[in-house]
Amino acid sequence: MTELNHPRHRVDELLTAPIRLSIIAALSRADEIEFRTLRDSIEISDSVLSKQVSQLEQAGYVRVRKGYLGKRPRTWLSITPEGAVALKSHLAALAAIVDAGAE
Amino acid sequence: MNDSDLAADTARGLLAVADSGHATGDRIAGRAWVAPTMSVFIGLLMGVFLLASIYVFPTATGLQAALISGGYLAGILVAVAAYNLGRRVTPSGWIDRYERGLAISCVVFFVSLALSFLIDERSALLWVPLAVATVLPISYYGTKR
Numbered sequence: 001m002t003e004l005n006h007p008r009h010r011v012d013e014l015l016t017a018p019i020r021l022s023i024i025a026a027l028s029r030a031d032e033i034e035f036r037t038l039r040d041s042i043e044i045s046d047s048v049l050s051k052q053v054s055q056l057e058q059a060g061y062v063r064v065r066k067g068y069l070g071k072r073p074r075t076w077l078s079i080t081p082e083g084a085v086a087l088k089s090h091l092a093a094l095a096a097i098v099d100a101g102a103e
Numbered sequence: 104m105n106d107s108d109l110a111a112d113t114a115r116g117l118l119a120v121a122d123s124g125h126a127t128g129d130r131i132a133g134r135a136w137v138a139p140t141m142s143v144f145i146g147l148l149m150g151v152f153l154l155a156s157i158y159v160f161p162t163a164t165g166l167q168a169a170l171i172s173g174g175y176l177a178g179i180l181v182a183v184a185a186y187n188l189g190r191r192v193t194p195s196g197w198i199d200r201y202e203r204g205l206a207i208s209c210v211v212f213f214v215s216l217a218l219s220f221l222i223d224e225r226s227a228l229l230w231v232p233l234a235v236a237t238v239l240p241i242s243y244y245g246t247k248r
Binding site: 008011015016018021022023024025026027028029030031032033034036037038041042067069087091094095097098100 | 109111114115116117118120121122123124125127128129130131132135187188190191192193194195196197198
């Protein structure tokens with residue numbers, strides 16, 4: 001089999017969605033961010049954030065931790081080491097595509 | 104990725120999205136105040152407790168000693184509860200930095216406490232700097248970005 005060298009082959013399909021990319025990029029800058037804080041900062045709804053986080057969690061890129069503040073549920077989000085690697089690789093591939101396009 | 108090429112413009116756009124996401128994360132982390140405040144508070148509790156054990160405990164009644172110890176423990180519990188309940192974000196690497204600061208502060212605290220049993224010196228010139236040396240590591244590492 002021919003080795004695939006073009007940077008597009010290193011692009012992570014899951015992270016081509018801008019919302020998911022925003023979420024994982026924001027999470028990469030902290031150990032843990034509370035769900036509502038991230039929701040308000042990215043300016044998306046509960047349901048959209050839940051859905052996107054769920055996909056990132058299934059891929060093993062994001063960890064979801066649930067707790068309680070009194071009786072109110074609270075959710076904490078963090079990027080996993082696999083997610084950090086995937087993000088770094090994805091951004092490198094995007095940069096390579098931009099560079100290739102500029103040549 | 105499938106066979107359709109990701110255009111350079113699209114890639115550039117996604118890089119901009121990532122930059123914006125990074126900036127959002129930095130902004131959120133930059134607003135974190137609960138964890139740093141807890142670090143300083145716990146440091147101050149340790150420093151005050153060290154001074155109390157030098158200047159108050161030797162002449163305190165059992166009740167007074169119990170009240171001071173109880174206040175110290177209650178302060179620690181309140182700080183930890185406030186941290187767990189109040190924080191919205193844990194800054195990147197904060198837990199490691201906090202644990203390093205706490206470990207150093209604990210070493211200074213317990214060495215100072217042990218020293219207080221070994222020598223009779225009660226001069227503020229010795230114990231206030233040791234109390235400050237107890238407060239500083241946890242406060243510094245807990246508030247460091």
